[in-house]
Amino acid sequence: MLDVMMWADIRCPWCWIGLRRLQVAAKEIPGGLRVRHRSFLLEPAGPASPGRLVADIAVSEWGMTAEQWRAKSAAIRAQGRQEGLDIRIDTTAVVDSRPAHRLLHAAADNGVDPTTAWEAAFDAHLRRNVDLADPAALLDLADQIGLPRPAVRSLLAGEDYADAVVADHQxxxxxxxxxxxxxxxxxxTLTGSRSVAELGDFLMTAGSGQ
Structure with missing residues (x-):
């Protein structure tokens, strides 16, 4: 079995697309694939404009024109549909993803399949547009993936796994x-949005020890 690490942020639509494509590419790998999910923070100190829609920030803070954003949004949504994903990027708000990453670390330590947990987090944020910085939303996500609420309340009241998230990012x-x-x-190492074929070639090369 081939071991890989995948760095991602639940805020990143390309990460969800990439995870789906990685799962498809893995089917061609003899012995299968073991993925270690690791946290990456697009804004390590938290977002500058939490709660605002990505579409608004793209044109007001990222220097994109409205036309450029429409093209980028269309590409994200089209690429997502190819992988069976309904990515509603225009209505996704920018959130502080650190609490969600802490929950994902806790899930892994409590026997929840990491890929299942990450899929649920991506779906909540990018399809259902849930505010994953909201403790109530994180409790609902915990219910969905099978984490007991008392443990999650304790997690959110403190700083458990905050160091693990930072360590992953660093x-x-x-x-x-x-x-x-x-x-x-x-x-x-392979970075960025890649096709299933590119991911498959990467995994085969890594698995061959070349």
């Missing part, structure tokens, strides 16, 4: 990773 930066999705297998 590990990425120390490897020269500054964008996601990024997949690492041994000495091989």
């Amino acid at each position: 590990a990425a930066v120390s490897r020269g990773i500054h964008g996601v999705p990024t997949i690492v297998a041994g000495d091989h």
